[in-house]
Amino acid sequence: MTEADTLLYLDGVTVSFDGFRALNALSLVLEEGEMRAVIGPNGAGKTTMMDVITGKTRPDTGKVVYQAGTDLTKLDEPAIAALGIGRKFQKPTVFEPHTVWDNLLLALAGDRRPRFSLWAKETRAERGRIEEILETVRLVDQRGRRGGDLSHGQKQWLEIGMLLAQEPRLLLVDEPVAGMTDSETEQTAHLLRDINRTRAVVVVEHDMAFVRALGVKVTVLHEGSVLSEGSIDHVSEDPKVIEVYLGR
């Protein structure tokens, strides 16, 4: 496979913090419209990988290329977000004083400059889009509640909703089901599969049952590089993976 066919292409990415290599020559290729699960023990570099893709952390060496032509290592977070890469954090981060509705409104794709937002009026198109997303993330009845008053699971969904509102081509989702009940977890798997119909998704997760439920290609990270890649059955039978997960 060449760079040209891919949505996201990481090659030999290395990141060190004070001599500790969080990412060690990591290479990863993601195709347009693909859903990928990334697993790995604590400290494997999952979150750092997200940081590198979204511009929060600059790699020491290596290439990060988006849609074959754009070098993400040269851009900052807002510029990368504008290219269509959305990110959901491990701990749900929504705008707590704002209502669910306003949270989605602020996330909607559109002009991000102060000179626009000072005069912006809610349009019919925006309202329609917000209604749609409220439906998708099952928060229709919660629209008027403050983000800070939602339950943990509802915050997770609101944040996924905000991601959808951005209309990204690629979603990076960090541990979406941490702290969720079983039924919430199942609904989230549904939701992600739904989203994946139109967009590429990378899910970082600890929960093996959830990864199995997603039923997608899995990348196992260990000590900052790829240990194994393939279907969930393939990687869970890989002796290297078994050693890392069970050997310690």
Added chain:
Amino acid sequence: MISQRVSTLTIVLVLGGAILLALLNQFTPEASAVHVPAYVIALVGKYLCFAMLALAVDLVWGFGGILPLGHAAFFALGGYAMGMYLMRQIGTRGVYGNAELPDFMVFLGWKDLPWYWHGFEWFPFAALMVVLVPGILALVFGYLAFRSRVTGVYLSIMTQALTYALLLAFFRNDMGFGGNNGLTDFKDVLGFNVQADSTRSGLLVLSALFLCGAFLVARFVVLSRFGKILIAVRDTESRTRFLGYRPESYKLVVWVLSAVIAGIGGALYVPQVGIINPGEFSPANSIEAVIWVAVGGRGTLVGAILGALIVNFGKTWFTSALPELWLFALGALFIGVTLLLPQGVMGLFALRGVKPAVTPAPTISEEEAPV
């Protein structure tokens, strides 16, 4: 949040109160029981200018999350611009009778007016400078600070350093702003005698008008979509970046607007107190402005105005009754409000159903371990 009802009430009280005081001063005989003496007019006018400074502080602190410890610098710069105009109006009525040079320059043996004093004899130019000088300083300072992502206590210390640097600079005689003594002995403003009761009454009403105007502008900004984004930046700055917003440009806009409001407040303050000197740059003034906002209720705008009025009336009473205890009282007030009334006086109203804008900022999750 900042409801229509509360806003209307604020404007009616500020503007109505100022007009009423001015009328009672102008049209009642001095012996009358309802006559308002000139010193009260000057005092209230001064407080309304302080309220503008408080409003400016609340905009950046309550909504932008930037704790400014040097905002009096913008207030003082606006004041100096107005002071320079007033100095140029003195003309030959100065002690030395020099038509061109203010007294302090003659005293220092200067022969020519420094280049930066030219134009200030013309009111529209001076008025423009009242807005531009604080605005441009805020623009440069804010651009550098926000672009470098300086936040929190580091940013607060930098604002404090800014006002302290200006304090030291304006103390120097060769800066050409009257050094230690500042600018004073004003005679008239736009042809009206600054000492006259009628001018003072007019300035009081003008201050009320500008305060209400600044309040309406600030209210428009914080209730707009811009304001919602600003609050989002205040609470979870990095989240807004991943949504594609540039927090630095949002902070910069509100920072410059705030500096301009403070500058206009300073410009109205100077003719009413009759002097502007480097003491106005002192860090203590800026900290006091923060206390006004904390007392009134941060992030409510109305609270800033209320806090400035309450604390300053308190100060006036206290400094005449128990002058040596005022600073202790101010400190105690700040601690007391922080502990007992985290949402200030406006928080008391909130108990009765008016919801304040401020909610405790959530802990920022993504700033945790990098891996």
